[in-house]
Amino acid sequence: MLENYYQMVREMGELGLMSTQSWHTVKFSQVARPFLEPSRNMELRNPAAAFTDCLLQYKEAAQFVGFMEIEDLLFPVNANYYYEEFEREYEGSMQISALYYQIVEEQSVKYASPDQQSLRALLANAQPGETLRRGRSIVRTERYNSTWTHYSTQAERQPIYLSEQGEQPHHLSKKAITTNAFLRFKNLQYGTEDQLNATVIPQNPMSQDSLLLNEEALKEIEEGIRETLLLPTLQEFIKKLPTEDFYSTKLRECLDEQKSGKGYCVNTKSCKLPSNDKIPCRHSDGLYHSGRIMKPYTWHFVTEFYFTRNLGCYE
Incomplete structure (x- = not known):
């Protein structure tokens, strides 16, 4: 993670304002056949391990847990609040294991200056792209x-x-959600002043009959973002954030x-990144x-773990 964001x-x-927990990079001193090293092959940096760890920590403290990436956005479109929307989708059924949302990739704009950060501009300039196979x-x-x-x-x-009493069991299965989707914003391009001032609220990509969110909700979120970015204690760190890719x-x-x-498994773990003294990690x-x-399991564990900015930026 970039040091200034950290x-x-x-x-x-x-x-x-938020709660985070550092996740130690999963590494293995040895991985023997027939197994693959999961960080470089099947699990792409082991999100499944991180998600499962999160699930077990909050299993008794939360009613719902979502598994997503940092670039994913989900808005409640059938209710005013996430909790209400999830409850409606479960419909009181004992047979639903999970609500399964598609991912729609979106192209949009970004701005280097913290003062210009705008959810409205991000959404108003969004162009729907590919719907991913996995959700x-x-x-x-x-x-x-x-x-x-x-x-x-x-x-x-x-x-x-x-x-x-030995009655017939219920069988769990995930419920595919067709009225909403995760929006994944990747590869954003720097926007113009006109794009920053855009006012259009986009349609729900899964239903052209409804907006993604209403004007009141968007205004409330925008004000919250602006108030947060202007906090004096955050300004010290915000001013040091990178302003270029x-x-x-x-x-x-x-x-x-x-x-x-x-023959490649596409994975950032196989990428070699150059160092940049202006952007430490x-x-x-x-x-x-x-x-x-x-067999069937081999145990891997870590001792004396630590976080440092002296290892450089690598994947």
Whole structure:
């Protein structure tokens, strides 16, 4: 993570604006056949491990947990609040394991100056792109014990008995949501002054009969963002944030090169990033250990872990 963003997020946590938990990079001292090293192959930096850790921590504290990336946005379109919308979608059913949303990639604009950050400009200039094959899940925590990156393969079609009388079980399965979707904003381009002043509220990409959100809600969010960015204790960190692209461009070039090759699992872990003294990064490290090879599982663990800005920016 970029050092200045890391410090800003920590300060926002101190102010009670958000809650974050550092996730130690998952590494392995050895991975023997027939297994693949998950950080470089199947699980693409192990989000499934991070998501499952989050799920287990909040299993008894939250009714719903969502598994998503930092560039994903989801707006409640069938209710005023997330909780109300999720409850409506579950419909009191005991057979729904998760609400499964499609991901719609969006192209839009961004601005280098913190003073110009605008959700309205982001949404008003959004251009829908590809609908991705894999989606994201919102789950009831009591029905999940682990998860894959997109949904739990363990929860699907699992029998649930509501009593001990041997009655016919319920079988859990995810519910595909057709009236809403996650919006994924990637590869944003720098916008113009005219685009910053755009006022159009976009349609819900899954339903042309409704807006993505109403004017009142958008205005409230915009004011909240502006008030947060103007907090004196945050201004110190905001002024140090990068105002030009560097690592994102390098990563995009690397991934495009991987996609054009053969036999690659597209993954930023295979990218080598140059250092930039003006944009330091924060990384975790430690002593990684692997137990003796066993079947079906081999144990891997870490000791003496720490976070530092002295490892450079690498993937």
